[in-house]
Amino acid sequence: MIEDYFEFLKKVAKKNxxxxxxxxxxxxxxxxxxxxxxxxELRDDSELHVFEYVDSSLHKIDYSYHWQNKEKLLITRWDNAPHHSEFETFPHHLHEGDNIKPSDEPTFVEILKKIGERI
Structure with missing residues (x-):
């Protein structure tokens, strides 16, 4: 099940x-x-660094989607590091430059869609 899910992630990325x-x-x-x-590596030469740690039911225990420009500067990072407990979406949040905002837990497909709309 985990293997199939990881293959799905790679397939979705390669077809995008x-x-x-x-x-x-x-x-x-x-x-x-x-x-x-x-x-x-994205068509505008930016990069998306993807990390997912899942259990056997495919629940994401830990994740990070770190999007950076070709100069390696952060554009946006979505993650669930357990800080920013002040957010109603805790532990889920996103970083845009120096700004940190609440965020629902995204899927990899949603992340690719959001990035595709911006490049």
């Missing part, structure tokens, strides 16, 4: 017209948990 290249950094699939880390 905003994506130029996908580089798998690391993937681990255990009996009850797994994680994947990959970097996507």
């Amino acid at each position: 017209p905003s994506v130029k290249n996908l580089r798998l950094v690391r993937e681990f699939i255990g009996v009850n948990r797994g994680f994947i880390r990959f970097v996507i």
Whole structure:
């Protein structure tokens, strides 16, 4: 189940017209948990660094979608690091430059769509 989900993530990325290249950094699939880390080069030369750590029911235990420009400067990062408990969406939030905002838990497909609309 985890393996199928990770294959789905890679397939969605490779088929997306905003994506130029996908580089798998690391993937681990255990009996009850797994994680994947990959970097996507986008058509405007920005990069999306993807990390998901999931359990066997595909619940995201931890995630980070870090989008940076070609100069390696942050554009937006969506994550669930357990800080910013003041947000009603805690632990989910996003970083845009120096601004941190509440955010619902995004899916990888939603992230690609949002980025595609901006590049």
